[in-house]
Amino acid sequence: MNPNLIHLIIYLHLLPNLLTLPPPSSAASLALNCGSKDGGKDADNRKWATDSKYLVSGGKSVTSTALTQDPSLSSDVPYMTARIFTGETSYKFNINSTSRHILRLHFYPSEYPNYNISQSYSIVSADSILLLKNFSAYITAEALSQAYLIKEYSLAATGSDNMLVKFKPMDKSFAFVNGIELIPEPELFDDQAGLVGVAENSGTIDGVSANMQNMFRINVGGQYIPPTNDSGGLMRSWYDDTPYMFGAGTVSHKANITIDYKDYPEAIAPVDVYRTARSQGPDPNINKQSNVTWLFNVDANFTYLVRFHFCEYQVDKINQRVFEIYLNNETAFATADIIAWTGGKGIPTRKDYAIYVGDKSGDEELWVTLHTNIDLKPEFYDILLNGLEIFKISDSKSSLAGRNPVPSEMMQKQLIANREAYDPDAIRVTHVVGGAMGGVATIGVAMALVFVIRRRRQVAGTDSGVTSWLPLYGNSTSKSSVSGKSQCGSSLSTDAVCNSRYFSLVEIKSATNNFEEGNVIGIGGFGKVYKGIIDGNMKVAIKRANPSSDQGVNEFVTEIEMLSKLRHRHLVSLIGFCEDSNEMILVYDHMGKGTLRDHLYKGNMITLTWKQRLDILIGSAKGLHYLHTGAKYTIIHRDVKTTNILLDDNWVAKVSDFGLSKTGPNLNQNHVSTVVKGSFGYLDPEYFRRQQLTEKSDVYSFGVVLFEVLCARPALNPSLPKEQVSLADYALQSARKGTLEEMVDPHLKGTIQPEAFKKFTDCSLRCLSDHGLERPSMGDVLWTLEFILKLEAKGDETRNEKKSGSSGMVEVPIQSSDMIAMHMNTLSLDDDEYDYDSDDDGNAFSQIVDPKGR
Ligand SMILES: *[C@@H]1O[C@H](CO)[C@@H](O)[C@H](O)[C@H]1NC(C)=O
Ligand SMILES: *[C@@H]1O[C@H](CO)[C@@H](O)[C@H](O)[C@H]1NC(C)=O
Ligand SMILES: *[C@@H]1O[C@H](CO)[C@@H](O)[C@H](O)[C@H]1NC(C)=O
Ligand SMILES: *[C@@H]1O[C@H](CO)[C@@H](O)[C@H](O)[C@H]1NC(C)=O
Ligand SMILES: *[C@@H]1O[C@H](CO)[C@@H](O)[C@H](O)[C@H]1NC(C)=O
Ligand SMILES: *[C@@H]1O[C@H](CO)[C@@H](O)[C@H](O)[C@H]1NC(C)=O
Ligand SMILES: *[C@@H]1O[C@H](CO)[C@@H](O)[C@H](O)[C@H]1NC(C)=O
Ligand SMILES: *[C@@H]1O[C@H](CO)[C@@H](O)[C@H](O)[C@H]1NC(C)=O
Numbered sequence: 001m002n003p004n005l006i007h008l009i010i011y012l013h014l015l016p017n018l019l020t021l022p023p024p025s026s027a028a029s030l031a032l033n034c035g036s037k038d039g040g041k042d043a044d045n046r047k048w049a050t051d052s053k054y055l056v057s058g059g060k061s062v063t064s065t066a067l068t069q070d071p072s073l074s075s076d077v078p079y080m081t082a083r084i085f086t087g088e089t090s091y092k093f094n095i096n097s098t099s100r101h102i103l104r105l106h107f108y109p110s111e112y113p114n115y116n117i118s119q120s121y122s123i124v125s126a127d128s129i130l131l132l133k134n135f136s137a138y139i140t141a142e143a144l145s146q147a148y149l150i151k152e153y154s155l156a157a158t159g160s161d162n163m164l165v166k167f168k169p170m171d172k173s174f175a176f177v178n179g180i181e182l183i184p185e186p187e188l189f190d191d192q193a194g195l196v197g198v199a200e201n202s203g204t205i206d207g208v209s210a211n212m213q214n215m216f217r218i219n220v221g222g223q224y225i226p227p228t229n230d231s232g233g234l235m236r237s238w239y240d241d242t243p244y245m246f247g248a249g250t251v252s253h254k255a256n257i258t259i260d261y262k263d264y265p266e267a268i269a270p271v272d273v274y275r276t277a278r279s280q281g282p283d284p285n286i287n288k289q290s291n292v293t294w295l296f297n298v299d300a301n302f303t304y305l306v307r308f309h310f311c312e313y314q315v316d317k318i319n320q321r322v323f324e325i326y327l328n329n330e331t332a333f334a335t336a337d338i339i340a341w342t343g344g345k346g347i348p349t350r351k352d353y354a355i356y357v358g359d360k361s362g363d364e365e366l367w368v369t370l371h372t373n374i375d376l377k378p379e380f381y382d383i384l385l386n387g388l389e390i391f392k393i394s395d396s397k398s399s400l401a402g403r404n405p406v407p408s409e410m411m412q413k414q415l416i417a418n419r420e421a422y423d424p425d426a427i428r429v430t431h432v433v434g435g436a437m438g439g440v441a442t443i444g445v446a447m448a449l450v451f452v453i454r455r456r457r458q459v460a461g462t463d464s465g466v467t468s469w470l471p472l473y474g475n476s477t478s479k480s481s482v483s484g485k486s487q488c489g490s491s492l493s494t495d496a497v498c499n500s501r502y503f504s505l506v507e508i509k510s511a512t513n514n515f516e517e518g519n520v521i522g523i524g525g526f527g528k529v530y531k532g533i534i535d536g537n538m539k540v541a542i543k544r545a546n547p548s549s550d551q552g553v554n555e556f557v558t559e560i561e562m563l564s565k566l567r568h569r570h571l572v573s574l575i576g577f578c579e580d581s582n583e584m585i586l587v588y589d590h591m592g593k594g595t596l597r598d599h600l601y602k603g604n605m606i607t608l609t610w611k612q613r614l615d616i617l618i619g620s621a622k623g624l625h626y627l628h629t630g631a632k633y634t635i636i637h638r639d640v641k642t643t644n645i646l647l648d649d650n651w652v653a654k655v656s657d658f659g660l661s662k663t664g665p666n667l668n669q670n671h672v673s674t675v676v677k678g679s680f681g682y683l684d685p686e687y688f689r690r691q692q693l694t695e696k697s698d699v700y701s702f703g704v705v706l707f708e709v710l711c712a713r714p715a716l717n718p719s720l721p722k723e724q725v726s727l728a729d730y731a732l733q734s735a736r737k738g739t740l741e742e743m744v745d746p747h748l749k750g751t752i753q754p755e756a757f758k759k760f761t762d763c764s765l766r767c768l769s770d771h772g773l774e775r776p777s778m779g780d781v782l783w784t785l786e787f788i789l790k791l792e793a794k795g796d797e798t799r800n801e802k803k804s805g806s807s808g809m810v811e812v813p814i815q816s817s818d819m820i821a822m823h824m825n826t827l828s829l830d831d832d833e834y835d836y837d838s839d840d841d842g843n844a845f846s847q848i849v850d851p852k853g854r
Contacts, residue, residue, distance in 0.1 A: 029233065030093065030182040035063035035081035043075035044228045051083060051091065051180065056164070059089025064176075066110040070147035078179030079108040079148055084115055085122075085175040088168040097161040099184045100154060102234060106179030107137035108148040115174060122175035123168040126155055129211045129394055133401035134170055143405040148178075152214040152236075153400065154185060154391065183234055186265045193305050193352035197330040205305060205354040205393060212305060212391035213400045216296055218244065220309075220385045221252030222276025232267020241278065241388070246293040246367075252278050255313040257346045264348060273387040274311035274348045280372070284381040287372050291326075292383055296366040299402030300359035302392045304366060309387030311348040312338040315380065322378040326369040327355040335373055338384060348386070354393070366390065501576030501587075507534065508578050508585055512542055531590060540575060541591065545584035560586070568630070570623030572646055572656035591654065593647035596620075596705075600642060601712045607747040612651065613709050614789045619653030620645045621782040624702060627655070628695045628778050636693055640701035641682045641715065642708055681715030681726060686772050696772030702781065703767025707731045710760065712745035728768050735765050753795045756788045 033039050033048035041047055055061065064082050073079050095101060103126055109117045117138050124132040131153060141149055155163075163182070167175040189207025218241040219225055225238035259271040280287040298304060306327060315321050318340045325332040332353040341349045357364050370383040394400045511532035512519050522529035527546035534540050560577055567573065578585040593599070596616060599608050608616070627635040637644075637655065644657045684700035704715050707727050715727045724730045734740045740761050744752070752760075763784040769775045776784070 029184065029235075030180070031078075032180040033078040033081060034083040034177050034179055035065070036078070037063075040077040042077040044226070046228070048077050048179070054091045054093060056090040056092050059085065060087030061085045061089045061167075064112040064115065066108060066112055068111055070108075070110065073108070073147060078106055079110075080178075082108065082112060082176050082178045084112065085167045085169060085177075088166065090164050090166040091180065093163045093165065093182055094161060095163050095182070096157075096184055097159050098157050100156055100187060100189070101163070102181070102183040102185045102236075103131075103153045103155055103163075103165070104179075104181035104183075104235070105131075105151045105153075105177055106148065106181075107141075107151070107176070108178045109137040109141050110147075112176075115176075117176075119173050120176055121170035121173045123166075123170060124175070124177075125166045125168075126153065127158055127160070127164055128398055129153075129155060130397070130399040130401050131213070133399070134404065135401070136404050137176070139404045154189075154212045154214060156209050156211055181235065185234060186232065186267050188265070188268055189305075189352070191352050193354040194332070195303075196327045196332045196353050196355045203354075205303065205352075207305065207352065210305065210391075211394040211398070211400065214389065215298060215304070215392050216244070216388070216390040218294075218388050219273050219276060220294075220387055221278035222254070222272060222386075225270055225272055229270060229272070231270040232265060234267055238270070238273060238387070241294060244294045244296060246295045250278050250280055250292055252276065253314075257313045259311065260347050262342075262347055264350070268348065268350060269309050269387050273309055274346075275313075277311070277313075277384050277386045279314075279384045280382050287381045287383075288374055291369050291371045292385075293367055293369045294388065296368070296390060298357055298364050298366045298390070299392065300357060300364040302395060302400075302402075303354055303356045305352055305354045305391040305393055306332075306366070306368060307389040307391070308351045308353075308385065309348065309389075310336075310338045310341070310351070310384065311346065311386050312342065312384065313345045314384075315339065316345050317379075319376060320379040321382050321384060322373040322376045323383040324371045324373050325351075325353070326367070326371070327353055328357070328365075328367050329369070330355070335376060336370075337378075503534075503576050503578040503585070503587060505578055505580035505583060505585075508532070508542060508544075508583075508587070511540065515544065532587075534575075534587070539590035539592075541588045543586045543588065566627070566635070568623060568626045569652065570619045570626065570654055572654045588656075589648070589654075591646035591656075592649035593651060595643045596645040596647060596653065596709070597642035597714075599647070600709060601714065607745075610748050610751045611789065611792060614785060614792065616645070616647065616651065616653040617706065617709060618782065618785045618789065620655055620705070621702070621778060621785055623653070623655035624698055625778040625782050628698070634695055636695050637698050637701075638693065639682075640698050640705060642705055645705070681728070684772070685770060694772050695778065696775045699767050699772075699775045699778060699781065700769075702778070703764050703775075704728050706760070706764040706767065707743075710745065710748070710764070711743045712747065731765065732768060735761070753792060756791045756795070759784060759788050759791070 031046065031048045032051040032054065034051040036048070036050050039047065039049040062084050064084050066080050066082065069076070069080060105124070109120070111117065118136075120136065120138065122132060122135045122137075123130070124135065132151065137149055141147065165180070167177060169175045187208065189210060191207055192204040193207060195203030195205060214236075217236060217238050219238040220241045222238075222240070224240050227235040227237055230236045230238070254276050257275060259274045261268070278292070280290070280292060308325065312321070316339060318337055320339065322335055322337045324334050325336050332355075333351065336351070338349065341351075355366070357366060368388065370385060372378070372381040372383055374381070392400055392402075509515065511534045512530040515528075515530060519530040519532065520528050521531045521541065527544050530542045530544065532540050532542045560574065572591065573589045575587045575589065577587060624637060624640065627637055639657055640655075644655065646654050646656045648654060682701040682704045684697035686697070686700075704727060708715055711727065711731075713727060716725060717727075718725055723733060731740070731743065734743055741757075744757075763776065763781060766774065766776050767781065
């Protein structure tokens with residue numbers, strides 16, 4: 001035979017094989033920028049490939065590019081392009097048949113030409129595992145207040161050398177995806193996880209064969225670790241744990257120690273997870289009496305694998321630190337002793353436990369609780385945790401699909417309010433969030449929001465068996481004994497009890513005419529605020545916690561503690577409280593003129609003059625300055641905004657709402673790491689990024705207030721063009737362009753002297769500096785405002801002398817604030833109306849992010 005022919009035959013024989021060879025090497029990680037022509041690089045310089053060559057023929061799909069780019073997107077790639085599936089379509093990936101894989105799906109439910117994303121409902125599967133069913137990325141993102149979503153799965157080896165990932169639209173809708181990652185994962189689940197809550201030793205979960213979805217991955221006591229800093233190239237994100245903490249009384253640490261992985265692959269978790277941890281405070285007696293709990297919202301009817309990462313670095317002997325581990329109040333392990341497990345400092349270990357979460361009361365939670373083991377009498381009564389991962393395990397039908405979230409009531413109200421208040425196509429909350437914060441920061445919040453979202457389904461008066469709202473006096477109402485029955489480390493100090501008056505429910509009822517609806521002057525997430533009369537003629541405001549409100553007892557106690565110790569002309573005073581019959585009631589001074597916001601742009605007829613505004617700002621600045629410097633500890637307000645500045649009958653400004661306050665830096669820490677609380681639009685970007693609180697966070701928020709007062713517009717107004725939505729961003733931009741004057745409230749035009757204007761805006765802009773260090777102190781701000789007021793007064797004198805009658809000056813001559821007050825009083829329509837927790841645009845943040853919600 002002709003040797004050439006033989007050659008040819010061999011070639012022909014090989015050809016089909018050559019054609020079907022997988023494009024890249026099968027063992028490598030894949031990152032696909034779906035719908036893109038040529039992949040691209042993301043913000044971390046990571047390469048993404050195009051998805052088209054992995055599509056199995058016969059599917060129905062088109063590519064599309066998003067019309068809008070949300071400012072909170074961490075990167076264009078892979079979010080700005082999408083593949084839209086109009087019929088069942090699969091991707092086929094060649095994989096290592098003996099390896100576990102991480103599959104990560106990215107969704108950006110934005111606007112795409114010709115497709116209404118709110119009508120997309122997808123079914124997604126990977127081989128025989130159902131990952132998502134009737135999944136609406138739009139609803140999920142909306143409920144979580146996120147611009148984009150990432151779903152991560154860890155899939156067991158199937159023995160097959162390819163994986164089929166299938167997208168299918170529900171009924172007449174369409175499916176879509178923006179990015180797909182497929183990463184081979186070393187075997188990290190080669191342990192049997194004991195099933196908690198069933199008869200002893202009767203159940204274990206085999207990790208090796210489990211198909212799972214990662215629900216939470218947190219770096220306990222540490223900071224956010226981005227995918228590029230993950231170990232083993234697995235590109236996982238590790239989030240800060242503070243949003244999930246329930247209760248107080250813990251401290252976070254960072255150890256300077258070399259981590260020795262011993263038998264574990266480094267992929268188990270990065271060193272930063274093991275170098276940071278959380279433990280309890282220094283007082284063993286408090287520790288013995290308190291639990292440390294993290295709280296997560298999960299889908300019902302699934303078993304969860306909970307992985308604890310431990311690494312000891314403080315003690316090195318057995319029985320120095322021993323603690324109990326509970327999952328949903330069931331003992332997972334009673335005698336956890338990290339040194340007994342690892343043999344020394346700096347050596348990590350991980351422990352897996354599994355628990356089934358059923359469908360009780362429609363509010364599915366996973367409680368992870370650690371408590372020091374008292375029986376074993378360890379040397380230190382304390383706990384330690386470094387990291388935590390929670391995985392959902394596929395059910396008996398090989399499904400991992402949960403339901404679309406139901407937005408919390410508050411979020412729904414918020415969305416409806418936004419839609420009603422502004423044009424029908426109002427920018428969604430997601431955009432507002434992004435617009436306000438910008439950049440990567442949103443990820444942190446997103447995570448914070450994740451688990452709060454379905455909490456609010458809680459029904460009023462569920463049979464939770466609550467005996468007392470307040471850990472104040474146990475069950476008795478006697479004033480004399482302050483019970484040590486503390487929950488989460490919070491109980492009232494004797495000090496607080498002595499400094500505030502105790503009211504009986506009978507007194508409160510008579511003051512409010514039995515909580516008559518006609519006396520309601522405000523409604524917040526906390527409950528209702530009533531006006532009332534005590535002692536015959538004293539007007540008071542009575543804040544009553546709604547029994548169904550889940551605002552933490554902690555916040556209630558904080559408010560009493562703070563306010564009873566702090567007495568200042570520019571702080572709202574607490575008169576007393578009532579705890580009878582499980583009520584949580586606070587009694588305050590009555591603030592006849594309501595909130596500052598009411599007098600800026602909330603439809604009031606009268607307009608405050610420039611000098612009145614300065615007076616109010618000076619009062620508020622004095623209040624805050626006192627908080628920061630006047631008390632024994634620095635107190636950070638954390639929620640400075642125009643609805644928390646109240647005005648009394650004489651227009652004296654008083655700072656209110658201390659529910660969120662924390663006593664500030666002590667020891668040599670110069671920040672307090674804490675849950676991000678505060679209001680959208682007012683939130684310090686630095687605090688947001690690093691979740692580190694300093695008094696400069698209040699200064700930032702006050703900077704927003706300064707502009708709000710100058711411009712008479714809300715901190716966030718979604719009905720405005722995108723660049724103007726956030727007042728802070730808009731002000732900074734305008735300052736760069738030199739167009740600040742255009743923002744000024746038209747009512748003030750011509751009444752502010754140029755020099756005063758310059759001083760005022762310079763100061764306000766400095767308050768908005770990105771870095772806390774560059775911001776002035778509250779004392780500096782106060783000084784500047786007083787200086788400006790003097791400038792204006794001087795200006796008026798000269799003006800009055802000249803009597804030039806300049807047409808631009810609409811301001812009335814100087815008058816004392818009391819005179820102004822009288823004048824205003826006669827004009828005011830409903831001067832009694834105010835709310836402590838108003839529900840308007842965007843100030844809901846504190847309520848959303850608080851783990852216990854309100
Ligand atoms: C496939 O995965 C197994 C288990 O993770 C690993 O030992 C093996 O080296 C991998 N094979 C290839 C070709 O990467
Ligand atoms: C998209 O669909 C939703 C609900 O089905 C509808 O309210 C909305 O107006 C639609 N948007 C567009 C741009 O058609
Ligand atoms: C990520 O790693 C780089 C290089 O090791 C480091 O400079 C950076 O601070 C790390 N980022 C975080 C958020 O840990
Ligand atoms: C960490 O420990 C090493 C060795 O003990 C020491 O050289 C280094 O200064 C320490 N770093 C810090 C930040 O304490
Ligand atoms: C959980 O299972 C029960 C019983 O099968 C069912 O009634 C319930 O709707 C399920 N809950 C969820 C959230 O799927
Ligand atoms: C665990 O116990 C606490 C009270 O100790 C209770 O409030 C909570 O609902 C319980 N959690 C579960 C999941 O049963
Ligand atoms: C801590 O939690 C466990 C499990 O929920 C519970 O049994 C115990 O009473 C709690 N202890 C305290 C002091 O709250
Ligand atoms: C799909 O999800 C939507 C929104 O959550 C829900 O209203 C609808 O009933 C679901 N459809 C099915 C078939 O489950």
